Amino acid sequence: MSKKRFIGNWESIKTHQVPEWYDDCKFGIFIHWGLYSVPAYAPHTWELGEVDSKEWFLDNPYAEWYYNSLNIGKGHTYDHHVEKYGRDFKYEDFAPMWKAENWDPDKWAKLFKKSGAQYVVLTTKHHDGFCLYPSKYTDFNCVKMGPKRDITGELTNAVRAEGIRMGLYYSGLIDWQYANDPIFEDDDLFGTSSPTFEYADYSYKQMMELVDTYEPSVFWNDIGWPKQSEEMMPYFLAHYYNKVEEGVVNDRFNGRFRDFLTKEYKQGKVDRSEKWEMCRGMGLSFGYNENEGDEQIIPEKDLISLLVGTVANNGNLLINVGPKADGTIPKEQEKRLLALGKWLETNGEGIYGTRCSRRESVVMDNDTAVHFTAKGSDLYVFVDGLEEGTKEFDIPNIFGELTPLNKELQTESEKTASGTRLHLKNYRKDMYTLCFKAAGQE
Missing domain, CATH: 3.20.20.80 (Glycosidases)
Incomplete structure (x- = not known):
């Protein structure tokens, strides 16, 4: 062409x-x-x-x-x-x-x-x-x-x-x-x-x-x-x-x-x-x-x-x-x-090759921010502003599996009435903003 x-x-x-x-x-x-x-x-x-x-x-x-x-x-x-x-x-x-x-x-x-x-x-x-x-x-x-x-x-x-x-x-x-x-x-x-x-x-x-x-x-x-x-x-x-x-x-x-x-x-x-x-x-x-x-x-x-x-x-x-x-x-x-x-x-x-998700960024009561990007049908969820040693946090309106891109991070998740609660076992401040993949959830 x-x-x-x-x-x-x-x-x-x-x-x-x-x-x-x-x-x-x-x-x-x-x-x-x-x-x-x-x-x-x-x-x-x-x-x-x-x-x-x-x-x-x-x-x-x-x-x-x-x-x-x-x-x-x-x-x-x-x-x-x-x-x-x-x-x-x-x-x-x-x-x-x-x-x-x-x-x-x-x-x-x-x-x-x-x-x-x-x-x-x-x-x-x-x-x-x-x-x-x-x-x-x-x-x-x-x-x-x-x-x-x-x-x-x-x-x-x-x-x-x-x-x-x-x-x-x-x-x-x-x-x-x-x-x-x-x-x-x-x-x-x-x-x-x-x-x-x-x-x-x-x-x-x-x-x-x-x-x-x-x-x-x-x-x-x-x-x-x-x-x-x-x-x-x-x-x-x-x-x-x-x-x-x-x-x-x-x-x-x-x-x-x-x-x-x-x-x-x-x-x-x-x-x-x-x-x-x-x-x-x-x-x-x-x-x-x-x-x-x-x-x-x-x-x-x-x-x-x-x-x-x-x-x-x-x-x-x-x-x-x-x-x-x-x-x-x-x-x-x-x-x-x-x-x-x-x-x-x-x-x-x-980050790379993604597009703006239909979901808009939200700021939680504890000043933690949650951002979203999309790649096809997959959703990426970013959790920003965590303090070192944070044990858990809630992500609203996400109900499926969340896989951390940082393989060092150990997590467990449970469903709540409003979304997902993630339990963190070893979050360190040098991990900075965390990113999770939510396959097929965009």
Whole structure:
């Protein structure tokens, strides 16, 4: 069967469907790495969506927004920069300081494989405009400056060699090399960012360049698309889908089109009837932040809970790693990826290739959460939030046999009027969230 061909108009684009691989994979790795990894600084303040945008941008916890935090001219990041580097030290002066001297893309890819990730999304250009690939449209890139290596190309090859799909992030709307008025609030994102036709053309050509050079499985656009070239959006999407047969795009295309919704920390939308993706850093930042050590980032058990709760409600989890400037992934981040990978080795059957069950997640009186996924007629039941040494718990509305995926776990079950009571003989906290298979009970 020949593949579907798309035409550069909205009628054709809107017939695109999310490919099965993206619905099956459930878990990916986001990577924010760039010039901002040199200062590696942001205040540890709030999750996105917790406070008013004016307060957010003044003390932005995203280290990758370092440029804008300097531009605002006040706040914790600005004060830190003046004290450490001086008032006249420009953001672009970090370029020769970024050496990536210890970077090993194969080592990264092997870690991602061990974590159980099925896809990777790399920031090829963040809002600072510095490109992590040799773009022919600018010398402000990692081959001409800084590491002097094609980071996107090398990592793409390493990731694909491990059998993992490779996706690319691109900051479509914002580029502070073209328009660097400070962003003080959300209205500035479209109101002052990159307002010229020159940038709209540049952005479009770079997006096409990325698609043609690397053929990414995910094209992850950020913030939006320049208003000056909105009419070119369907042509770009048609070109992408024709070039990458099983490609997918996110929802950051000015509300015109999406393959999946995005939720970022507390901002965004979750819809069980539509595919969505949760993206977040392990701490409050995506780029590496020296203020976020082991105590400030998500505990292993909470990371596993986040994955389970996301997948059970029709989402994928795109968890971010923020490498250090030298190219190493911080040990505390690596530790969490390995813990998640070990858990998935045991419980992945209930995650990969599943679909959103007709049963919705429930929170019990003791704050234990029960989540569900489905694969054909089989149901997978996740019990989350157990205390070490828990002896029993009830699962409502399940009346058949429950088989633990963790073979170390010893259980006995009894039927109750409202469902099943499971008796646990040896639950340990390092088993984290438990998964049970209920064959034929979906």
